[in-house]
Amino acid sequence: MGRMTRTVELAGGAALPLIGFGTWELRPKTAYESVRAALEIGYRHVDTATLYRNEADVGRAVKDSGVDRQQVFVTTKLRPQDARHARRTLESSLRQLDTGYVDLWLIHWPTGRDDLVPTWQELLSAKDAGLARNVGVSNFSPAQIDLVTEATGQQPAVNQIPWSPAQHGPALLDEHRRRGIAVEGYSGLKNTDLRDPVLNEIAQRHGVTPAQIVLRWHLEHDIVILPRSSRRERIASNFDLDGFTLTKEEVTTIDTLT
Template sequence: MPCMTWTTKLPGDIALPLIGFGTWQLRGDTAYESVRAALEVGYRHVDTATLYQNESQVGRAVKDSGVDREQIFITTKLRPQDARHARRTLEASLRQLDTDYVDLWLIHWPTGRDELVSTWQELVSAKDAGLVRTVGVSNYSPAQIDLLTKATGQQPAVNQIPWSPGQHDPALLDQHRRRGVVVEGYSGLKNTDLRHPVLTGIAERHAVTPAQVVLRWHLQHDIVILPRSSRRERITANLDLEHLTLAAEDITAIDTLTRPS
């Protein structure tokens, strides 16, 4: 099965592609061309945010790609400072993206405690109104997720958090799994020393790049990945993971990469 079709299920029988194209720090024509390239080589999941200031370029790339909108999973995110006018912010995002809905809307990071629940209720309301297919959070702790769920009866489908070999936390991953919350990892390559001999050694044995090793390691832990690049060859390589399978000893070596022996 090609990587582009690997998915995990979210509530409501929504298929979330395990490999998404990240767009943080991509602006203007670079954002447009990078998203176009990603869609051309097979990505079907694009991650943006109000903060990134590139929603219009992402939307134009999706339109111009020729791929049916229903085939592309689009995520955007709400800045906490926009919490008090969340619906208006979402409507602006939809205009920028030139779409009637987004597939996933996240709170980019936690608001102040007094607004945690009310902000989450705004996201749930937008889902009920059909403006988003499902909703989640980013940079939240399991305790904060529990607070939202207890207060509203609606659990976030996703938590997008930093993840890399150096930040691997099996207990935290298990806490999300037990709640049925999908973990999306971000900055997995940025926060990794790709010259580390463990990674270069594994890459050499498999005839791939260290970046591909790290991305495949995420996937074998069932963590959604969001690699970002403005270079077409890297955009392509980051998706080309179908024929790479890490052995159990490879996974163990990467899991313990930055921990004291």
């Protein structure tokens, strides 16, 4: 499958597939059916969260898919309001997912400043216990990442942040690259005007959709993508990013869209 299974190597050596399937706002039955479809199509990375209330459906879809659990990279996230009983929350997530571990556990967004370091220590302790293979954060600034890293000597493997042509920054990406932290971009399609004439012109040139152009643009920057859809044909086209590449000029043009 070539580039479709391209991965980014996390600090601990784990291979994180660059194309993930997002499950935000997918209701239970839809979450189950959509994850089943995604795994059939070839996705091997599924992203959920306690907040989404669909962990049980995601877990059942992974189990029913027939794909070996070791082959699917599963992420869930801790709500800040659960920070003071983080381990209990993860154990509940694992019961819902019906798996002994998650591949990645993220703090969904920053807690209050006093809880930042203790919460991060809870994630590290869950990793040491084998409940989460990798741990990271979401919606953290580089300064917040440095704060928890300096306090514990261990930095997050991943930061999951909003990323789109209109909302991104080379300097911010550099901050993560210098630290060796993988960037996962979310809401890349939601925060983009897919009717933009520039995107449509590039899409026509390649014979693909504007959405595929935006997703491919993320991959050209080595940003992990988490597109979400409940329609099988859309789930498939969001994964089908292998047959074309963007030129340097096209990437630069998309970088400057607002």
